[in-house]
Amino acid sequence: MKQLLVCALSIIFIYSCSSTSQIKQRYTLDDKTVFDLIERLKKNPNDAEAAKLLPDAYKQAAEIRKSMNRNTYNNMSEGDRWIEISKQLLVAQQMYIDIKANPAARKAVPEPWDPHIENTGGKTKSRRRIL
Numbered sequence: 662m663k664q665l666l667v668c669a670l671s672i673i674f675i676y677s678c679s680s681t682s683q684i685k686q687r688y689t690l691d692d693k694t695v696f697d698l699i700e701r702l703k704k705n706p707n708d709a710e711a712a713k714l715l716p717d718a719y720k721q722a723a724e725i726r727k728s729m730n731r732n733t734y735n736n737m738s739e740g741d742r743w744i745e746i747s748k749q750l751l752v753a754q755q756m757y758i759d760i761k762a763n764p765a766a767r768k769a770v771p772e773p774w775d776p777h778i779e780n781t782g783g784k785t786k787s788r789r790r791i792l
Contacts, residue, residue: 687752691722699759699766706765715769719756723774726753750776 688696695718701711729749734742753776760766760773 683748684751684755687749689722689725691718691725692752692756694718695722695756696759699756699763702765702769703763708765712765712769715766719760719770719773722756723753726750726776727774 695715698711698715698718701708702715705711726749729746734745737745753774757773757775757777760770
């Protein structure tokens with residue numbers, strides 16, 4: 662039983678690491694800036710420069726994801742398009758989670774955009790096309 666539990670936890674850990682790396686593959690330069698600033702605030706909550714830069718960096722990165730719609734990936738089939746948009750929105754979701762989890766980042770960006778609704782919608786649309 663203990664071996665089964667260790668095996669299950671190992672699989673979950675490996676899967677969670679691979680899904681994180683898949684998200685990181687979709688980072689833009691703006692996304693990387695946001696995550697770097699959040700990391701700086703995690704290491705030093707009193708980093709005034711990071712706290713000052715984060716709101717504008719986040720706004721710019723979030724606007725890119727907010728503007729995604731059915732015309733964003735015209736070169737893909739509709740199902741693939743919604744899957745890609747859903748994956749892109751996972752980056753925005755990760756920003757949202759990281760900001761909410763960090764008190765200093767949450768203070769700098771008190772109301773980050775929660776893309777959960779858009780992401781759920783994209784997954785639903787892509788599933789409908791597949792089925």
